[in-house]
Amino acid sequence: MSRAGDQQQPVSLEPGEVRLYSRHLLMPAIGIQGQLALKAARVLMVGAGGLGCPALLYLAAAGVGRLGIIDADRIEVSNVHRQVLFRTTDKGENKADVAKARLQALNPYIHIQAYVERFNIENAAALVAxxxxxxxxxxxxxxxxxxxxACCLGGKPLVYGAIIQFEGQVAVFNALQADGQRSANYRDLYAEPPEAALAPNCAEAGVLGVLPGIIGCFQANEAIKLITGIGQPLSNRLLMYDALSASTQEIRYSAAPGNPLRDPLQPFALQELPVACAAPTSEGGLNMGLGQLLELARKGTAVHLVDVREAHEREQVSIGGVHIPLAQLEHLGGRCLSDAPVVLYCQSGLRSQRGAVQVSRQWGRSDIFSLQGGISAFLGSDLYPELMAKLTLCQCSGLLRPQ
Structure with a gap:
């Protein structure tokens, strides 16, 4: 396999780079040519979160000459247990900007571009190119x-990673093979996205803090292999890692005949799918931010605070209120919650948003809300102490008390 960046490869390393990369230079498989290929390489990291932080750390340390980081999010305290570029004191700062500063301090010989925006249909093609x-x-x-x-249409390899709770996945899509063809891609592995109810993200389902570090390092390793031309990339293979058993499983897959990216009769146009893992929005199913809830608390307005999670989740952490799992809430009829506004909450706000949409329609009410960001936002907010002190709950909702 040819090395990425050969067409614009630098001719030498600076003395400081020789010292910094000395252990790479000792390895015959990498050596000076491999390190020059790394210096010439351009890698775009989409997302500076749990996977992006470790991958970026090791790519920067390895000497990848140009790193792009695109992320529109700001740092939250709940990020820090797995997003190792950040500190609790960085709360509220842009992830891409903080990541750039930390990586530049790690390696002053590389160029880093931060994009404080979302990767979307407007910028995807230009960024990939x-x-x-x-x-x-x-x-x-x-x-x-x-x-x-965007990678398939632009002819660029994609290093894929995914994590949830204790499990992670890694693969390389659309890599150029020895026969001149491109390897299989994400649509060959997953033809369609799952339904929203089956598509939780880390905020909803949780993730072991060390897991994205492991998977992110796998991703960095695959990128380095592609750049230097060493080893065998994870093309047409999906690596699955189980952190609890410390075991891996490999699934082989190949190009699927129904993949629309390969349909010669109907050219594929770049499009953005509906957000599969977000809750639907509708009239009556409204989010209530923490600031809005605090306004009610300051006015002395009583509310029904309803935890719609499962019992085992409530046992781990709770902000109080009455416990009515989502499935039961939809069959309740709302009679015992008719005397005040209802604020539903879950871990991240996704399930409670679905519940607010559903029961507001069933009960014919417009005063049913979802706590935006859920428990994660509540406990991590600077408003938490005042909310705890001033929020008034209706009698059947119990006391607001962490458990």
Whole structure:
């Protein structure tokens, strides 16, 4: 396999780079030519979260000459247990900007471009065209399909990663093979996204903090292999890792005949799929932010606070209120919650948003809300102490008390 970036490869390393990369230079498989290939390479990291942070750390340390980081999010305290480029004191800062500063301090010989924006249909093609390799560090299916499609249309390899709870996946899509053809892509592995109810993200289902570090390092390794031409990339193979058993499983897959990216009769147009893992929005199914809830609390307005999670989740952490799992809430009829506004909550706000849409229609009410961001936002907010002190719950909702 040819090395990425050969056409514009630098001719030498600076003395400081020789010292920094000395252990690479000692390895015959990499050596000076491999290190020059790394210096010439351009890698785009989509998402500076749990996967992006470790992948970026090791790519920067390895000497990848140009790194792009695109992420529109700001740092939250709940990110820090797995997003190792950030500190709790970075709360509220742009992820892409903080990541760039930390990586530049790690390696002053590389160029880093931060894009504080979302990877979307407007910028996808241009961004992909400007880099040799793209790494997927996102946590939702809408982004994953768009990244895959942009890479396939742009002729660029994609290093895929995904994590949930204790399990992770890694693969390389659309890599140029020895026969001149491109390897299979994400749509060959997953033809369609799952339904919203089956598509939780890390905020909803949780993730072991060390897991994205493991999977992100796998992704960095695959990118380095593609750049230097060493080893065998994970093309047409999906590596699955189980952190609980410390075991791996490999699934082989191939190009699927029904993949629309290969339909010669109907040219594929880049498109953004509906957000599969977000809750639907509708009239009556409204989000209530923490600031809005605090306004009610300051006015002394009582509310029904309803935890719609399952019992085992409530046992782990709770902000109080009455416990009515979502499936039961939909059959309740709302009679005992008719005397005040109802604020539903879950871990991240996704399930409670679905519940707010559903029961507001069933009960014919417009005063049913979902706590935006759920428990994660509540406990991580600076408003938490005042909310705890001032929020008034209706009698059947119990006391607001962490458990």
């Amino acid at each position: 400007d880099y040799d390799i793209v790494i997927d560090g996102t946590d939702n299916f809408t982004a994953k399909y768009l990244i895959n499609d």
